Structures are given as structure tokens and as C-alpha cells.
Amino acid sequence: MTAVDELTWTAVCEFGDLEPERGVAALLPGGEQVALFLTYAGTLHALSNVDPFSGAAVLSRGIVGDRTGMPVVSSPVYKQAFDLTTGQCLDEPDVRVRTYPVVVWDGFVRVGSP
Amino acid sequence: MTRTLVVVGNGMVGHRAVQALRDRDAEGTWRVVVLAEESRPAYDRVALSSYVDTWDAGTLSLPEHDESVQVRLGDPVRHIDRAAKVVTTASGHEQGYDALVLATGSRPFVPPVPGHDLPGCHVYRTIEDLDLIRASGGRSAVVIGGGLLGLEAANAVRLMGMAPKVVELAPRLMPLQVDEGGGALLRRQVERLGLEIHCGVSTVAVEAGGNGAAAGVSLADGTRLDADVVVFSAGIRPRDELARESGLAVGERGGILVDESCRTSDESIYAVGECACLEGRVYGLVGPGYAMAEVVADRLLGGGAVFPGADTSTKLKLLGVDVASFGDAHAASPGALEVVHNDPVSGSYRKLVVSDDAHVLLGGVLVGDASQYATLRPLVGRPLPADPGSLVAPAGGVDLALPDEAQVCSCHAVTKGQITCAINESGCTDVASVKSCTKAGTGCGSCVPMLKQLLDECGVVQSKALCEHFEQSRAELFEVVRATGIRTFSQLIAGYGKGRGCDICKPVVASILASLATGHVLDGEQAGLQDTNDRFLANLQRNGTYSVVPRIPGGEITPEKLLVIAEVARDFGLYTKITGGQRIDLFGATVDQLPPIWRRLVDAGFESGHAYGKALRTVKSCVGTTWCRYGVQDSVALAIDLELRYRGLRAPHKIKAGVSGCARECAEARGKDFGVIATELGWNLYVGGNGGFKPRHADLLVSDVDTETLVRVIDRFLMFYVRTADRLQRTAAWIEAMDGGLDHLREVIVDDSLGICADLESAMAEHIDSYQDEWRGVLEDPEKLARFSSFVNAPGVPDPTISFREERGQRVPTVQLGMPTEGLLAGPNISEVAAR
Numbered sequence: 001m002t003a004v005d006e007l008t009w010t011a012v013c014e015f016g017d018l019e020p021e022r023g024v025a026a027l028l029p030g031g032e033q034v035a036l037f038l039t040y041a042g043t044l045h046a047l048s049n050v051d052p053f054s055g056a057a058v059l060s061r062g063i064v065g066d067r068t069g070m071p072v073v074s075s076p077v078y079k080q081a082f083d084l085t086t087g088q089c090l091d092e093p094d095v096r097v098r099t100y101p102v103v104v105w106d107g108f109v110r111v112g113s114p
Numbered sequence: 115m116t117r118t119l120v121v122v123g124n125g126m127v128g129h130r131a132v133q134a135l136r137d138r139d140a141e142g143t144w145r146v147v148v149l150a151e152e153s154r155p156a157y158d159r160v161a162l163s164s165y166v167d168t169w170d171a172g173t174l175s176l177p178e179h180d181e182s183v184q185v186r187l188g189d190p191v192r193h194i195d196r197a198a199k200v201v202t203t204a205s206g207h208e209q210g211y212d213a214l215v216l217a218t219g220s221r222p223f224v225p226p227v228p229g230h231d232l233p234g235c236h237v238y239r240t241i242e243d244l245d246l247i248r249a250s251g252g253r254s255a256v257v258i259g260g261g262l263l264g265l266e267a268a269n270a271v272r273l274m275g276m277a278p279k280v281v282e283l284a285p286r287l288m289p290l291q292v293d294e295g296g297g298a299l300l301r302r303q304v305e306r307l308g309l310e311i312h313c314g315v316s317t318v319a320v321e322a323g324g325n326g327a328a329a330g331v332s333l334a335d336g337t338r339l340d341a342d343v344v345v346f347s348a349g350i351r352p353r354d355e356l357a358r359e360s361g362l363a364v365g366e367r368g369g370i371l372v373d374e375s376c377r378t379s380d381e382s383i384y385a386v387g388e389c390a391c392l393e394g395r396v397y398g399l400v401g402p403g404y405a406m407a408e409v410v411a412d413r414l415l416g417g418g419a420v421f422p423g424a425d426t427s428t429k430l431k432l433l434g435v436d437v438a439s440f441g442d443a444h445a446a447s448p449g450a451l452e453v454v455h456n457d458p459v460s461g462s463y464r465k466l467v468v469s470d471d472a473h474v475l476l477g478g479v480l481v482g483d484a485s486q487y488a489t490l491r492p493l494v495g496r497p498l499p500a501d502p503g504s505l506v507a508p509a510g511g512v513d514l515a516l517p518d519e520a521q522v523c524s525c526h527a528v529t530k531g532q533i534t535c536a537i538n539e540s541g542c543t544d545v546a547s548v549k550s551c552t553k554a555g556t557g558c559g560s561c562v563p564m565l566k567q568l569l570d571e572c573g574v575v576q577s578k579a580l581c582e583h584f585e586q587s588r589a590e591l592f593e594v595v596r597a598t599g600i601r602t603f604s605q606l607i608a609g610y611g612k613g614r615g616c617d618i619c620k621p622v623v624a625s626i627l628a629s630l631a632t633g634h635v636l637d638g639e640q641a642g643l644q645d646t647n648d649r650f651l652a653n654l655q656r657n658g659t660y661s662v663v664p665r666i667p668g669g670e671i672t673p674e675k676l677l678v679i680a681e682v683a684r685d686f687g688l689y690t691k692i693t694g695g696q697r698i699d700l701f702g703a704t705v706d707q708l709p710p711i712w713r714r715l716v717d718a719g720f721e722s723g724h725a726y727g728k729a730l731r732t733v734k735s736c737v738g739t740t741w742c743r744y745g746v747q748d749s750v751a752l753a754i755d756l757e758l759r760y761r762g763l764r765a766p767h768k769i770k771a772g773v774s775g776c777a778r779e780c781a782e783a784r785g786k787d788f789g790v791i792a793t794e795l796g797w798n799l800y801v802g803g804n805g806g807f808k809p810r811h812a813d814l815l816v817s818d819v820d821t822e823t824l825v826r827v828i829d830r831f832l833m834f835y836v837r838t839a840d841r842l843q844r845t846a847a848w849i850e851a852m853d854g855g856l857d858h859l860r861e862v863i864v865d866d867s868l869g870i871c872a873d874l875e876s877a878m879a880e881h882i883d884s885y886q887d888e889w890r891g892v893l894e895d896p897e898k899l900a901r902f903s904s905f906v907n908a909p910g911v912p913d914p915t916i917s918f919r920e921e922r923g924q925r926v927p928t929v930q931l932g933m934p935t936e937g938l939l940a941g942p943n944i945s946e947v948a949a950r
Contacts, residue, residue: 012907021614022642024906031914036906040604040614050915052938056658057915061646065616068582074617076646076654081617097938 007101007112012036015104018044023060023073025049028113034100035060036109037084039071045084046100046111051075052089059097116145117212119414120201122191122356124150126159127387127403128217129176132183134411144414146183147209149201151218153188154241160400162244163266166273167814168798169248170777171241194360196380213382215410216357216370220350220388220398225258229320230346234328238267238347248274252343255279256331258317259348260287265432267347268309272433279310279339281317281331283348291428291439295456296481299463303435303482312337320344352389352396365391374420375413376406384410397424401524425524427494429487436484441477441494442467450476455506464506466490473497488564492520492530522568523554523561533565537572545569580841581618584611588766589838592626596837601632602639621645622841625728628764629836631884634891635764636898647726650902651888652708657916657927660708661701662688663725664715665761668735668753668773669696678718686711689924695732695770697723702925704912709902712889721761721887728842729764730832733757734772736780738792745775747792752821753781756790759825760832762885766839766848769832770804784812787845788828793817797824801831802849802856810846813856816864826875830863833874833881 012026018038026034033049037060049057054077062073067090072081080091089095101112119135121128132146150156157174165174179185186207193202200210222237224230236247238257247270255271257264260282268278282289286297287304301311316334323329323342331339352369363371363379369391376384376392387403388396397403402424412419427440445452449470456463462482468475475493480486490505496517498505516522518531536542536551545565549555555562578587584607586594591610600606603623607615615623624643628635635641635648647653652660664679679698683690686707688700703711725731735753739745753773763769772783773790783789789800795818803812816827839848852858861867863874892898903909918925 010907017906019642025904027905027908027911027914033905033913033915048938050938054656054658055915056656057913058646058654058658061649061654063617063620063645064614064642065583065620066614067616069613071614072616077656079617095938 007114009103009110009112011108011110013109014107015109016107018109021064023062023064025057025060026111028111030113032113033057034111035062035073036102036111037064037071037073039064039084041071043071043084044102044104044109045071046102047073047082047084047087048098048100050097051077051080052095052097053078053080116143118210119144119146119213119215120209120211121146121148121215121217122201123217123219123353123387123389124148124152124156124185124187125217125219125387126156126176126400127219127407128215129156129179130404131215131217131386131407131410132179133177134408135414136180136183138411138415142182144213146179147211148179148183148185149189149191149203149209150185150187151190152240155185155187157241159239162238162241163270163273165241165244166248166270167817172779173811173814174241191356194356194383196360196383199382211382213384213414216378216383216385216389217387217407218353218356218389220352220396222346223349223351224346225317225348227317227319229322229328232320232322232328232344233326234342235320235344235346238263238270238345244270247271247343247345250343252276252341254340255343255345256281256339256341257345257347258331259346260284260311260313261290261347261349262288262428262430262432263347263350265304267345268304269433271343271345272307272309276343277308277310278345279312279341280304281315281333281339282311282313283316285314287311287313288432288437291443292437292479292481293444293452293465295454295465296437296439296463296479299456299458299461299481300432300435300437302458303461304433307433309433310339312339350388350398352391354389354391357385357389365394365396367391367396369396372406375418376409376421377413384413386410392421395424397426399424399426399428401425422527427491427524429484436480436482438480438484438487438491439478440487440491441475443477443479445476447476451502453502453506466502466506468498468502472502475502485563488522488561489516489567491524492516492522492564496520522564523552526553528552528554530568533568534572537569537574543569543574580622581616583607583613583615583619586610588622588626588841591622592629592837595623595626595630601627603627603643604639615643617645618841621648621728624648625764625766629881631880634886634895634898635888636892636901641898641901650705650708651712651722651726651892652703653726655701655927658913659702659704659916659927661699661725662703662708662711662715663693663697663699663723664720665723665757666697666732667757667761668733668750670735670750670754675718675720678714678720682711682714687918687925689926693725696734697725697732699725702918702927704904704916705902706904706909706912709893709899713893716887716890716893722889724762724888727764728767729762730757730760730769730771732770733760734770734781734783734786736774736776736778738773738775742775744778745792746794747775747797749773749775749781749790749792752790752797756825756828759882760828762888763832763836763881765832765836767842767844769835769845785809786812788812788831790824796820799824799827801859802846804844804846806844808846812846813849815856815860827863829878830871830874831859833878834859834863834870837874 020040023035023037034046035049037045049059062076064073071084074081087097087099156176189203189205191201255276255278257268257278257280260280271278287300318332320328321330328344354364354370357370370385372385372390386406409419429438445467454465465479467477516530520530522530542548548565579585620643683700688702691699693699733753733756735749738749769787771788772781772786774781774783775792785803789812791798798817799815800812801815904913917928919928
């Protein structure tokens with residue numbers, strides 16, 4: 001695991017900008033796109049925004065819910081579900097998308113990237 | 115080497131023979147030539163009486179053969195040169211053959227009574243016969259013959275507005291199918307419909323009136339019946355004259371003699387259907403004809419199929435009365451016993467014929483209520499599971515355990531064992547999957563209740579649960595929301611579900627809330643329930659961009675508005691395509707471009723076209739009376755009115771509609787969820803059509819209604835659909851799954867059998883009153899508008915993964931092969947993904 005102090009932290013928005021179960025996309029300095037999700041329970045998750053099945057950068061626009069209690073987002077393109085915590089695709093065991101560390105500090109949502 | 119098959123006759127059985135051969139002859143070893151006497155393509159003669167509903171011959175069409183089959187219409191074969199293997203048609207056309215199939219069918223038998231050939235005398239066999247009866251403009255009709263065909267003819271005549279009188283020589287109606295008791299009940303039921311029945315009496319003469327045309331029919335008992343239309347449907351005679359003339363062997367009472375392989379006395383010539391005489395019998399039902407067609411197809415390809423013996427079991431609804439007979443219905447077997455339950459009060463007659471020891475079921479007759487047909491018919495020839503008395507008793511409640519080899523679907527010869535195997539081993543969990551897996555239930559459909567029962571018996575719980583979060587079906591959730599007044603997803607799932615929902619239940623609840631007219635679809639929590647299309651009020655395309663479809667009601671648009679669309683497309687670099695729904699789709703807009711695009715469209719007077727929603731899409735129209743030389747009603751005006759009336763209506767699935775100004779049907783309305791076709795008297799309304807994966811023509815619901823009635827019935831239809839259909843169930847599947855199907859739908863929304871029509875209408879009125887354009891709603895609300903940005907931290911930066919190339923002068927997405935590497939930690943290799 002990457003040590004926290006080696007990460008670059010990008011403030012992407014104010015925490016108050018996020019609404020539960022409605023993702024937003026953010027652009028990191030390296031050009032990577034992350035999808036940010038606030039669950040109904042109040043936990044924050046950041047995954048790669050790129051849907052691996054279509055190649056479109058759209059995961060932030062998927063529907064957020066749960067599968068057997070596990071928070072997931074469904075890709076809006078072909079509907080595969082991704083575990084918000086691990087990025088694991090629940091419909092294709094071989095597929096997993098990158099997750100990013102995310103913290104709220106000083107009222108801002110910050111995403112860590114190497 | 116390719117050989118030539120010539121089929122003489124293009125009726126249902128000839129058509130089936132060709133289709134069966136084409137289905138199996140993948141290598142194309144046979145070239146097929148069909149020589150037909152009739153000048154119209156093959157059609158469903160069994161459904162002939164339904165032609166009177168629409169006067170649209172297209173509704174009876176059978177599927178067309180592929181283009182390799184050559185069909186020559188209106189040129190009957192007159193001569194067979196068996197030595198040279200050449201047939202000659204009436205026009206002198208000569209056609210050589212390697213094999214010949216005679217499917218010449220039969221002709222109606224007209225008893226040679228005096229006056230049988232007067233003007234006003236008709237037969238009942240073809241579309242042309244019905245056209246002639248209609249054109250005669252008769253007022254009083256006598257139908258000679260009270261069998262199956264006679265009652266069909268009586269029904270057709272009745273639908274043309276005449277009260278027919280039926281004359282039957284035998285002492286009861288349908289003497290071949292039902293016994294005396296069943297016939298008596300059948301008679302009482304049809305007399306209630308206003309038919310006058312004369313049984314056990316022969317026709318002496320057709321009498322001419324002053325104009326030399328038929329004016330009445332006199333019977334042997336001295337009765338005289340007024341009639342300016344006389345329809346003979348007193349049986350059929352095989353069309354075997356061509357065979358006789360060619361020296362083929364024919365039966366004593368007619369019919370071309372064939373063996374069990376359907377081969378005639380000439381080994382290159384087969385005969386199938388009503389013209390064939392097999393084991394001394396001529397079969398006048400389509401089922402045995404189809405079986406012969408299959409045998410011949412198999413034989414032509416070198417197989418050894420033999421005629422399986424005919425199942426002459428029949429179940430049909432005649433003049434609204436269910437009639438079924440199966441097996442040895444007349445107890446002709448030695449020692450056979452009859453067990454009868456006759457209830458004239460409730461209008462049901464049931465008879466079982468059993469062996470002399472009462473252990474084996476031999477046959478039966480059911481009149482009035484034939485619901486037991488599906489369970490009883492497969493038991494024929496098998497030990498009875500219970501004593502026969504309890505089986506005929508009303509609501510017997512006896513467990514009819516069938517043996518595995520019992521045939522459940524007689525149309526496709528599917529046994530109970532094959533069905534339970536499909537359920538237990540192939541994992542079929544509902545009627546639809548059993549149907550597609552085994553073909554059972556896809557013919558006449560009478561065994562569908564049995565399929566449900568077998569699913570139950572196999573322990574398949576046919577769950578109605580919407581998803582893991584809600585145990586209710588969509589229709590039940592709709593009622594919960596309606597009755598409780600709950601208006602948020604969180605309240606609903608807390609009270610009636612579990613967890614936090616998913617991409618199945620959230621859009622369903624969003625749709626229910628929208629149907630109940632609860633404000634803008636992106637208000638508050640509702641926005642998070644929507645699929646991406648509804649969330650951005652545009653259609654997501656494969657590269658993450660969206661397409662934009664402004665509403666163009668009825669497909670009518672001014673040049674000025676067309677210019678606005680063109681300018682918007684040009685200025686934003688959007689790919690432009692005309693849709694099948696008579697509007698224009700603009701592709702390639704990014705999320706942040708959607709508001710400025712719509713600002714310009716809304717300013718020019720456009721509204722959302724709801725192409726993104728499970729909602730009313732378009733009402734397509736033809737040109738109508740304003741311009742068209744043939745139109746009989748103003749289809750464009752009606753289409754616009756309907757589209758504006760129902761715009762914004764959210765539903766379980768998309769709804770498409772069409773209005774045609776005349777029977778030429780240029781708007782393709784019968785391929786729509788609801789389709790309206792103009793008649794000279796008003797409008798015909800068809801429901802339950804769709805294109806897509808499984809195309810289906812809509813069925814006639816009401817005919818010749820005025821505009822007000824039409825709109826009222828559509829209001830009810832749509833609202834009933836919105837309330838009771840399953841998620842993603844189009845109207846076709848909804849009607850098909852309904853107990854009682856189209857008849858039940860008609861009872862509910864036309865006859866108001868449930869007393870809910872006023873409620874449905876007021877719900878629709880509420881929808882119409884509360885309609886607001888969704889895009890205007892977004893543009894006027896800064897909070898909603900703010901959500902249309904690509905990046906929360908860089909609202910003006912376009913998505914860098916989107917790129918375009920040019921094709922035929924327009925921008926299209928660059929195609930990406932394989933999985934992107936960005937953001938992907940694990941994945942199958944590229945070639946696997948590309949193959950998806």
C-alpha cells in the first residue's frame with residue numbers, strides 16, 4: 001500500500017457540494033477522472049470514473065444503492081455493479097476498477113493520488 | 115444437385131409444407147415453386163371470421179416465405195403430365211418437377227336444393243366470400259349448416275349487423291364435436307345472442323323474390339325463413355379433380371388416397387390437408403393438415419416420418435361460448451361409459467367418456483366452461499387419477515397428476531416430461547422461458563394454464579419481487595404509493611423494503627412518483643433515483659455523450675423550427691439523424707453542453723421529447739386528409755392532439771403510438787403500443803403492438819368510434835397500463851400476461867367491469883393538467899442547472915476521454931477497442947473484451 005505521505009491530495013469540492021447517493025466526477029492534476037460518492041450512511045468513496053466495459057468516463061452518473069448491504073454503483077452504460085469500497089465488479093469477477101483514498105479536511109473533499 | 119419441388123395450392127397447409135421444408139433444408143437441396151389458384155398470398159383461413167372486425171385482409175396474413183421460394187399467384191394448375199413430370203397452369207405456363215405436393219384443399223359443399231345458385235346465395239371459405247356477403251348489403255340471413263363452420267359463418271354474418279338464422283340437419287348444433295347435452299346448452303347460449311336455431315330439419319329450397327334474388331328459405335317442416343342472404347356452410351368436399359384427371363387413386367368418397375408417408379399412388383407426388391384421404395378419412399381440421407405437411411417436409415429430405423394419427427381434439431370459442439371436445443367424444447368405444455355433469459343454471463356442461471371399468475379416460479365434451487380441457491386432454495388413454503364423478507364436478511379440486519409421457523402441448527407434441535425437464539434441469543422459472551425452451555404453449559395456447567401448474571408442481575415459486583430490496587411487484591408498489599401518499603424513496607424503502615435500493619427499484623419508484631404527478635423528475639431526492647438518461651434528460655450514448663431529441667408532435671414541423679434545429683446542430687457540432695418516430699436526434703452533446711443547447715431549443719418553442727424516458731415517445735402520423743388523396747380522416751391533427759395530451763406520461767416502459775388516415779396504414783400504427791386507423795365512420799383503435807426484438811401487430815380493441823370515445827378509451831388504456839404493468843413490460847407483453855388477455859382488457863377499460871374507469875380518467879386528467887416541460891423546469895432552476903457539469907472541480911473543462919472522427923461529413927465517436935487501461939486494476943485481456 002502506498003504510504004499516505006507520498007500521495008498528492010487534491011481538494012475537489014466542498015463536502016456540502018455532495019448529495020447522498022448522487023455521484024460527481026472530478027478531474028485530478030494528472031488528467032485522471034474520479035467518481036465521488038457519498039452514501040446514505042454518510043461514507044465517502046472515490047473510484048476511477050471510467051467504466052471498464054464501455055470505456056466511457058461515466059461511473060459517477062450511475063445509480064448508487066446496495067447489493068446485500070454492500071454499497072455499490074451501477075454503470076449507466078451496461079449496468080454492471082461495482083463495490084464502492086473496493087472497486088470490485090460484482091458481475092465480472094475478473095474486473096476491478098481503481099479506488100482512491102478520500103478524506104474531508106477543513107470542509108473540503110480531498111482525493112489522494114500517487 | 116438442386117431438385118425442384120412444386121406445391122399446388124397456397125392454403126394454410128401448402129404454406130406450412132413449404133415453411134417446414136425451408137426451415138429444415140439448410141443446404142437448399144430443393145428449389146420450391148408454389149402455384150396458387152387464389153390471387154392473394156396465403157392467409158389464416160381458420161381466423162376468417164375475425165376479418166369482419168377490421169375488413170383488413172392483412173391481419174390474416176401468414177409469414178412470407180424467404181425469397182428463394184417462387185410463388186405464382188392466380189394461376190391454377192390445370193394438368194399434370196406424370197410421365198414427363200411437368201404441370202401446366204391455366205395460363206399455359208409449364209413447370210417441371212422432381213416432386214409434387216398437392217395441397218388443393220377443399221370446396222364448400224352446397225346441397226343441390228332448388229334455388230341454391232340464386233343471387234344472394236353464398237359460401238363461407240375465403241376473404242372474397244366475406245367481401246361478397248358484405249357487398250350484398252343484405253338485412254336478413256340464413257346460414258345452412260350448424261357445425262363448426264356454420265357457427266363461424268353465423269358469427270361473421272352477425273358481426274355484419276344481421277341476425278342470422280341457422281339451419282342444421284342433425285338434431286343438434288356441432289354434431290361432430292358435441293353430444294346431445296352439450297349441443298342443447300350450446301343452443302341455449304347462442305340463442306341468447308339473438309340467433310334463431312332450427313335443428314333436425316332439412317332445407318327444401320331457396321326461394322326467389324320479385325327481383326329474382328334469394329328472398330327466403332323453406333324447410334322440410336313447412337317453416338319459411340326470410341333471407342336475402344343465404345350462406346351455405348354444410349361441410350366440405352376435397353378438391354381432388356386434378357388428381358382424378360391425372361389418374362391418381364382417390365378414395366370412395368373423394369380425397370386423394372395417400373399412405374402414412376402422405377405419398378399418393380405416384381411415388382413422386384404427395385397430397386396433404388383437406389384434399390388428402392388417409393386411412394379412409396379426409397380431415398377438415400388444420401391440425402392434421404399441418405402434421406401431414408411436416409411429414410412431407412421430412413420425407414423430401416430423406417427422413418422416414420409417418421403421419422402420427424390425427425388428434426381431432428378441438429377447443430374454441432364460438433359466439434362467445436367455450437366448446438371443447440377431445441378423444442372419443444361420442445363414446446363410440448365398446449363398453450364406454452359416460453359421466454355427465456350438466457348445470458344449465460351456470461351454463462356449463464361436462465362429459466367424460468371412460469372405459470367400461472371406469473379406470474381409463476377415453477374422451478370428453480366441455481361446453482360453457484372449457485377450462486379443464488388443458489388438464490383432461492393429455493389424460494386420454496391413461497388411467498384416471500380420481501373417480502370420474504369428481505373430475506366433472508364443478509371446481510373438482512382433484513389433483514390431476516399426469517404421467518411424464520402425457521402430451522401437454524398437442525400443437526408441438528411436447529410431453530409433461532419434457533416440460534418438467536426444462537424446469538428442473540434447464541432452469542426455466544416462468545411460463546415465458548418454458549415456452550421458448552420447449553415450444554409448448556406457442557401454438558393454440560390452450561395448455562398455458564397447465565404450464566403454470568407444472569411450474570408450481572416443480573416447486574418454482576414464481577416470485578413477483580421487484581428486486582432484493584422490495585418483495586412487491588411494480589403494480590403492488592404503485593398501489594402502496596398511491597394509497598399511503600408516500601412521496602419519497604427513503605420513506606418507501608424504510609416502510610416497505612430493505613437496504614438502500616438499486617438500479618432496478620430506484621428507477622421504478624421514480625417512474626411511479628412521476629406517474630402520480632409529483633412535480634419535476636429532478637426535484638430533491640428523486641434526481642438520485644433516475645437512470646442517467648432521466649437524470650440528464652438526454653440519451654446516454656456509447657462514448658459518454660448524450661443525444662437530444664426535441665418533441666415534434668405528430669412529425670409536423672415548420673421550416674423556421676427546422677432551421678433552429680439545424681443551427682443548434684451546426685453550432686454544437688452534433689451528428690444529426692432522422693428517427694423512426696418522425697423527429698430529429700442530435701448526437702454527441704457533452705453534459706455541460708446540454709443546458710445551452712436546450713436554452714436555444716426552448717426559446718424557439720421546443721419541448722423535451724422524452725426520448726430518454728420510459729414515457730410516451732411519439733405519435734407518428736401519415737399525411738391525412740389535408741393533403742392525401744386517399745385519407746378519410748385528419749390523422750395529423752389527431753396525432754398532434756394525442757401526443758400533446760400524453761406527453762410526459764411516465765410508464766413501465768416506453769410508449770409509442772401512431773395514427774393512420776386510412777386503411778393503407780402509412781403510419782404503421784399497428785406496430786405501436788396504441789395505434790389508431792381512420793375508417794369512414796370514425797376510428798379503429800389497436801393496442802399492444804411493438805417492433806423490437808419480438809415484433810407484434812396490435813390487436814383491435816374498439817372500432818368505428820368517434821374521437822371523444824377514442825380518447826376516453828386511450829386515457830383508460832394508458833393509465834391502466836401505467837398502474838398495473840411490470841417493470842419494463844411493453845403493452846404487448848402486459849396484455850399477453852393478463853388473465854383473459856385482450857378480452858379481459860376490453861371488459862375492464864371498455865365495459866368498465868371493475869368500475870375503475872372514472873378513476874383512470876381522472877388520473878389521466880390530473881396528469882394532463884400538471885404537465886410541464888421538463889427542460890424548461892431545469893433551465894429555470896439554478897440548482898438543477900448546476901448539476902449539468904462534467905467535473906465538480908472544473909465545470910468548464912470537457913471530458914478528455916471523448917474524441918470524435920468524421921464520417922460522411924459528420925462527427926462520430928472514435929471507436930475504442932478493448933478495455934481502457936485508465937483506472938482499471940484488473941480485467942480480462944483485451945481480445946476477450948473486444949469480442950464481447
